[in-house]
Amino acid sequence: MKFLKSLDYKIALLFTLLIASAVKIEAQSLDSLRATFEEGDVFTSEFEHLYKDTFTGENQTTTGTIWIDSNQYKIISGNSIMVVDGEVSYVYDSTKDRVIISEYVEEDDDFAPSRMLQGVDSSYTISEQSLDEGGVRIQMVSDDPFSVFSEVFVSLNESGVPQRIEAIDQVENELITTFFDGRFISASDTLFRFPNPEGAEVIDLRHESR
Secondary structure (H helix, E strand, O other), rough: HHHHHHHHHHHHHHHHHHHHHHOOOOHHHHHHHHHHHHHHOOOEEEEEEEEEEOOOOOOOOEEEEEEEEEOOEEEOOOOEEEEEEEEEEEEEHHHHHHEEEEEOOEEEOOOOHHHHHHOOOEOOOOOEEEEOOOOOEEEEEEEEOOEEEEEEEEEEEOOOOOEEEEEEEEOOOOEEEEEEEEEOOOOOOOOOOOOOOOEEEEEEEEOOOO
16 A cells, blocks of 8 residues: 555545544434445545645645445546555556556555444544534544544535535645535446556556565
8 A cells, every 4th residue: 555655646535534434423413324335335426625735835636536435445536546446456647657556455554444434533522513504514623643633524415425524634734625416326346346548557566465
């Protein structure tokens, strides 16, 4: 997973962590959302992710499409693709026209949905507020210096579908992800199949890790 974290995808993967974290909050309004993931449905959405660096003042925007279930995820951003099917990770870097394949080790993946579905870290204080337009806004706050984020807000619509995630990390960088037309769909055998780009260089690291 060190190769995934060295790519810009680590920024896009933030919301994967946050969605999955929010699923296990012991709040009545999220019971149906948790049940939907546990039943095997897949959340998919167009997204826009904004990263605000407080040190440099730089803003970085990533757009694309995400699919996520309890064990797998796929992200397409521009011509770049990443798929984790629970056993193998595939990353296509369009700028270098190459595919990196590596063995997927869940214990090494901070963003693994199955790990996040186990529950929010006990260091977070959680509250929720009903929104005037329907739905709820979940707030998660942590004073633990080892927590990835000091504060997180997750907005769900009246159907319990994620709409927006705002997070502040320990050095006060701000990360905002907005979902467009997010919905749950039925899983399929081909949904998380990696669409290997024709002609791309393939670097298979699975043998090297043994």
